[in-house]
Amino acid sequence: MKPLFTLCFSLLLFGAPSVVAAEVGFAQVEPLFQQHCVKCHGAAKSLGGLNLEGRAAVEALIEEGLLLPGDPENSEVFARLTLAEDDKLRMPKGAPPLKAEEIDAFRKWLEHEKLFEAGDAPAPAAAAAAPADEAKEPTPDPADPAAITRIEKAGGVALPRYAGSPLLMISFPSQPANTGDDVVDAILAVAPNVCELSLARTAVTDAGAARLAALENLEALHLEQTAVTDAGVAPLAGLPRLRYLNVYGSKVTDAVLEPLAKNGALRRLYVYETPVSYAAAKKAMASRPELEINLGWNHPEVARERLTQEKERLEAEKKAAVAQLEEAKAQIESADERLTELAKELEVAK
Ligand code: HEC
Structure with a gap:
């Protein structure tokens, strides 16, 4: 085995x-x-x-x-x-x-003892940066408190990445549907400080999303369940530190994968429930092995791949078990033969 x-x-x-x-x-x-x-x-x-x-x-x-x-x-x-x-x-x-x-x-x-691997990208709520990145973590000047107040007035929450860090994690958890492109100005006012941003489920449009390309220190961006399309997301492909991008449930297509795959920093891209195809996702991943593109567990092609892998694994296990069984049968046979001989010999030795 x-x-x-x-x-x-x-x-x-x-x-x-x-x-x-x-x-x-x-x-x-x-x-x-x-x-x-x-x-x-x-x-x-x-x-x-x-x-x-x-x-x-x-x-x-x-x-x-x-x-x-x-x-x-x-x-x-x-x-x-x-x-x-x-x-x-x-x-x-x-x-x-x-x-x-x-x-x-x-x-x-x-079933795993370790539920999280080091590569799993933290969501904006995650406080700690990956230790490997800490050494080269950018150190912008602290954000202007007035600018933070402006974000809060717009319904946003801006938290330091960890106590004393000038880097900010910004999200708009309350009433996301009422949050639109107008918050982008407030975000850009603290541009060098933003390391994680969630505009998930907001009413942000392509025009607003494209302007986030100015967030030079952005590492994680949530745009899931928004109306953004390639026009809003492709301009973000140049973000130099972007490791995590979630556009699940948005309108992005295959066309956005090529520019995104060229971003050497990007590690995780979530595109389930979008028009992105399996073939294009595979191609993009082949061009960037350390990039994981997630199409969702239920995607028919993904499911087929998963089931095929499980089938192959089970078939191999079965084959090995059959071989063991054959070996055991042979052992039983030779033991039987020897037992018969021994019985005869014992008979003679009486
Ligand atoms: C439509 C709303 C709704 C959805 C969707 C939902 N939950 Fe819940 N969940 C609740 C409510 C309300 C409670 C509190 C009452 C209770 O314990 O049943 C709860 C309680 C729980 C608790 C108990 C929490 C505790 O502290 O003991 C767990 C665990 C849980 N949900 C897991 C899940 C998981 C996993 C999913 C997704 C697969 C899910 N829920 C989806 C409404 C929801």
Whole structure:
């Protein structure tokens, strides 16, 4: 069995870049939280006191005991998914249960002892920068307090990345639908300070999004569930520090992948529920192996790839098991033969 394991393992590590790796990591389940949970359990609205939006929020659930790494069945976040359909406690509340393969993804993720890998991009709520980046972290002058007040007046929240940092994480959690391009001026007034920005679910348009290209120190940008198209996103491809871009549920197309893939800083791109095609995503990833483009767990091609990988793995395991069985049969046969001989010899030795 050992060589088989090694084979699977090396396929995992060195296989062609895939849209969704065979392993289920946080990158694979985050879209599921976004799709099914965040409207009730997000930064803006946390029903039952639960926030499932972004890595930092989900990671905090380990401390709270709602996520038990290595123990899906006893993890509240998972257990709630598998209750009977008419159980009042079942999640997502008021919606049909998740599909079997989605539940399975959560299970596989929670079976890991380490739920988060270093490469998982932090959402704007995440306070700590990746340690490797800290050395070369930009140090702009602190933002003008009057400019921060302006952002707050526009419904925004601006938090230092960590205590004393001049870098800001800005989001517009309350009434995102009433937040439009007019907040961009307030954001640009602190341009060098913005390291993370969320305009998710706001009414921002291409005109507003394109102006964010001036945020020279921006590392993570959330534009998911907005009306932005390629015209608003392509100008952002030149952002020199952009590592994480989420445009899930927007209108971006294949055309935006080429300029984005040329951005050497970009590591994670979320495009599920957009017109972006599987073929274009694969091509872009082939050109930039360290870029992961996430098309969503449910994308038909992604699902097919995942199922094919599982099928191949099981077939290989089965083959190995059959070989073991054959070996065991041969052992039984030769033991039987010898036992017959021994019986005869014992008879003679009486
Ligand atoms: C339509 C709104 C809604 C959606 C969507 C929703 N929830 Fe909930 N959730 C609630 C409410 C309300 C509560 C508090 C009442 C309760 O505990 O049942 C809750 C409570 C919970 C709790 C218990 C929290 C605690 O502190 O014990 C968990 C865990 C949970 N939800 C997980 C999820 C997950 C995972 C999803 C997505 C798959 C989800 N929920 C989707 C409304 C929702």
